[in-house]
Amino acid sequence: xxxxxxxxxxxxxxxxxxxxxxxxxxxxxxxxxxxxxxxxxxxxxxxxxxxxxxxxxxxxxxxxxxxxxxxxxxxxxxxxxxxxxxxxxxxxxxxxxxxxxxxxxxxxx
Numbered sequence: 001x002x003x004x005x006x007x008x009x010x011x012x013x014x015x016x017x018x019x020x021x022x023x024x025x026x027x028x029x030x031x032x033x034x035x036x037x038x039x040x041x042x043x044x045x046x047x048x049x050x051x052x053x054x055x056x057x058x059x060x061x062x063x064x065x066x067x068x069x070x071x072x073x074x075x076x077x078x079x080x081x082x083x084x085x086x087x088x089x090x091x092x093x094x095x096x097x098x099x100x101x102x103x104x105x106x107x108x109x
Contacts, residue, residue, distance in 0.1 A: 010035050010061050013097040018090050032065035036098050044102065052095035053085050059098055 013034050019027045036059045039047055047055055060081065066074040074080050084090050 007038060009038055011038055011101055012036075013101045016093050016097045018087075018093040020087070020089050032063055034060060034094055034097060035062040036101070037061050039102060052091045055098065056091055056094045057081070057085060060094065 013036060016032050016034055018030045018032065020030065022028045039059065047059070050058070060076075062076045064073075066076075066080070066084070068074060084094075
């Protein structure tokens with residue numbers, strides 16, 4: 001596939017794993033997908049200076065696979081985003097997904 005110089009303004013990161021410590025001394029493994037606004041090289045330099053919470057607040061454009069305790073979908077909006085940003089494991093996983101998808105170069109044969 002040829003490299004296209006024009007890119008879409010957003011990209012999708014699938015199967016983001018968020019592990020949350022549980023009351024049994026183990027981990028609950030959760031997955032979600034997130035849509036992010038793409039950054040150009042100049043903006044990426046500025047974003048690299050931000051803490052992960054601020055990065056996600058600025059670049060997250062939507063999600064799927066986020067549910068309430070009774071398995072109802074959670075709409076992407078400011079209020080729900082603020083709730084997700086209060087969960088450290090979610091912030092770290094989302095920030096890692098953003099950077100991995102923003103710059104990933106595939107290696108191998």
